[in-house]
Amino acid sequence: MKTNQIYNILSQVTDPEIPVITIAELGILKDVKWDDGDKITVYITPTYNGCPAMDMITVNIKSALQEHGYDNVEVISVLEPAWTTDWITKEGRQKLLDYGISPPAEKTGDVSFLHGDSPKVQCPQCKSYHTELISRFGSTACKALYKCKDCLEPFDYFKCH
Ligand SMILES: [Zn+2]
Structure with a gap:
């Protein structure tokens, strides 16, 4: 299934501040949706509102998918429920x-x-x-x-x- 492939690519994306940990391990990566129109929507939950690293993460997500030929990507921040360190x-x-x-x-x-x-x-x-x-x-x-x-x-x- 294509969604799994996309999820695998995304789970390799690392945190810009702590390059050893991936966004999946941080619990930031919430969900991925792919529709037949070839559009990919990635849902992430910021570690906290206004965290400057989140812009970098959005950029990194898009470029990781672009490398695999996925150009139509939207990254949406989900604020509820709020991220907690328990998600790591x-x-x-x-x-x-x-x-x-x-x-x-x-x-x-x-x-x-x-x-x-x-x-x-x-x-x-x-x-x-x-x-x-x-x-x-x-x-x-x-x-x-x-x-x-x-x-x-x-x-x-x-x-x-
Ligand atoms: Zn010590």
Whole structure:
């Protein structure tokens, strides 16, 4: 089925800010529709409204499909339901960690969120939770800068949700 082929192409498209993770692993890629008029509609959910990377993702989606001969492509942003970091796949979390970015804390069972405390952030280098927030804004708006108190390495925390 052609839709599967298109989905396979799209699932190779990576995040412009974090080139090791794909938009499928981030949970951004929601749906693909192809009609007989050869028009492809791709539905994506932005990580957050106004994230500058989303324009890049739209461009990357279109050029990836163009490479395979699909020129009639529309990319639609779906804002409801809103993206959450829970949509990042297990494999995606591991890739973030391997890349040196602490993946977002999983909300399940972590009551600190209810009290407005900082999430438990794990050091991607030594896996310690003994970390502190250095800056709310890291290398991009989607990341915060943390420092590990054990190995003293600074690292990015993926915070968008
Ligand atoms: Zn560390």
